[in-house]
Amino acid sequence: MSGRPMPCSTAEISSLFLFEKLSAEQLDRLCSAGRVELFDPGPVFAEGDPATCFYVMIEGTVVMSRRVGSDDIEVSRTSQPGVYAGAVMAYLGDGKPQRYINSLRVSEPTRFFVLPAESFANFIHEWFPMAVHLLEGLTLGAQTFQQAIGQRERLLALGSLSAGLTHELNNPAAAAVRATASLRDRAAHMRNKLSAIASDPYHRDALKALVDLQERTAERVSKAPPLSPLEASDREDELADWLDDHGIQNGWQIAPTFVQGGLDVDWLEQIAAAVDEEILQSAFECLNYTVETELLMSEIEDSTTRISHLVDAAKQYSQLDRAPYQVTDVHEFLDSTLLMLSGKIGPQIEVVKEYDRSVPRVPAYPAELNQVWTNLIDNAVFAIKSAGGEGTLTVRTAIEHDRLLVEFRDTGPGVPAEIRGRIFDPFFTTKPVGEGTGLGLDISWRIVVNKHHGDLKVESVPGDTRxxxxxxxxxxEPDTEPDSVADTAQEPS
Incomplete structure (x- = not known):
């Protein structure tokens, strides 16, 4: 976009604060290299276009905006003469094509002094060589500093996740080890019992009936319905009385195992009818080992399945075997992140999932969105725990105005109105020293807004923060976030 050319007056441009210290010769060279243009209300340059010019407003009103999704969001409006925008980083000369990172328009007829980016870079290098070196150092230093702090933020999150994952893996692994040791002991007892039965002159049909009962009992254990503590206690008493009435020794020890395996009095009656009375004691002892063995194998299966799910969640979370940019179901990654953070969330915080499973898959960078989910969940958990430790974290998905909404709602104390406008600023944090870097929300904002062309916002009252x-x-088009905080300097100053 270009305006109507107008005469360049050295007296006029010397009144602008950027140029007020220049010599008459330097002002003449500026007017020769640049131009004055008058723009009617409308666009001057657009976000994403090559940054070819440096603009300094002489008079008028400028409006700066950033693209968020399909919307242009106004970020600055001013009528202050001398504000500048455009190719302000051209002097770096790093060989990387510069682009406008925002859009500029004017709301009334506005005059600019317009300098080509190449000329602007040449003048800066010629007139202010030491300043160029200082600015280069500051820019690169800011990039390195923010990258280092951002890396520390990611490492802190990784450490927290690793600790949580280790805790979550330890419980089922320990359960599997205990169950395996018990299973080996029960198998040895069963072998001894079978050896004793085989050494006695039992009829072949009786042994066959006993083996058949073991098979049927094992099948029944696998289908045992859950019982409430009161129901289990009543059934244990009932089975213990039956066993005592039928002369079974240590019936009070066998009854709890039978109840856990889903056996009842009717089943015991079937056993008593199927085997001879002389081997009834041995039959119940064998069946007790059978039930214990089946329960232990179920415990091992549950524990190893839990470990497998945790490993799958870690793999899903890290996206080690996935393309960085893909069409994805956000629910998969929300679930994996919640599972990875379950140890940190703890039992006192209730997690409620209000998923709209009908929402479509979306194009995204899942590994980076997982970082967003981690930051937002971590903040919600911190808020709830700071208010007493108990509360509810609700994760909701829905369609809102042709976009996918992922909402994290907590019952913490809320974000005070006086700091709500600063929470996305780099290095701003309300956490105690050593517990937060102040980059979690800044990184999340960059991932959502800059990289996904989405939006990240907060609504908060005490007891309901979203x-x-x-x-x-x-x-x-896949985008990347600005290389450094210095990139934002292209806004009017």
């Missing part, structure tokens, strides 16, 4: 992530439903 962080809302809005993602486009259709693919946009």
């Amino acid at each position: 962080f809302q992530v809005l993602l486009p439903l259709t693919a946009t």
Whole structure:
């Protein structure tokens, strides 16, 4: 976009604060290299276009905006003469093509002094060589500093996740080890019992009936319905009385195992009818080992399945075997993140999932969105625990205005109104020293807004804080976040 050319007056441009210290010769060279243009209300340059010019407003009103999804969000409006925008980083000369990171328009007829980016870079290098070196150092230093702090934030999150995952893996692994040791002991007892039975002159049909009962009992154990503590206690008393009435020794020890395996009095009656009375004691002892063995194998299966699910969740979370950009179901990654953080969330916080399973899959960078989910869940958990430790974390998905909404709602104390506008600023944190870097929400904002062209916002009152992530439903050109905080300097100053 270009305006109507107008005469360049050195007296006029010397009144702008950027140029007020320049010599008459330097002002002449500026007017020769640049131009004055008058723009009617409308766009001056657009976000994403090559940054070819440096603009300094002489008079008028400028409006700066950033693209969020399909919307242009106004970020700055001013009528202050001398504000500048455009190719302000051209002097770096790093060989990387510069692009406008925002859009500029004017709301009334506005005059600019316009300098080509190449000329601007040449003047800066010629007139202010030491300043260029200082600015380069500051820019690169800011990049390195933010990358280091961002890496520390990711390492802190990884450490927290690793600790949680280790805790979650330890419980089923320990259970599997205990169950395996018990299973070996029960198998040895069963072998001894079978050896004793085989050494006695039992009829072949009786032994066959006993083996058949073992098979049927094992099948029944696998289908045992859950009982309440009161129901289990009543059935234990009932089975213990039956066993005592039928002369079975140590019936009070066998009864709890039978109840856990889903056996009842009717089943015991079937056993008594199927075997001779002389081997009834041995039959019940064998069946006790059978039930214990089946229960232990179920415990091992449950524990190893839990470990497998945790490993799958870690793999899903890290996205080690996935393409970085893909069309994905956000629910899979929300679930994996919640599972990875379950140790940190703890039993006192209730997690409620209000998923709209009908929402479509969306194009995204899942590994980076997992970082967003981690940051938002971690903040919600911290807020709840700071208010007493008990509360509810609700994760909701829905369609809102042609975008996918992922909302994290907590019952913590809320975000005070006086700091709500600062929570996405780099290095701002309300956590105690050593517990937060102040980059979690800043990184999340960059991932959602800059990389996914989405939006991240917060609504908060005491007892109801909602962080809302809005993602486009259709693919946009993959984008990257600004290389450093210095990139934002292209806004009017």
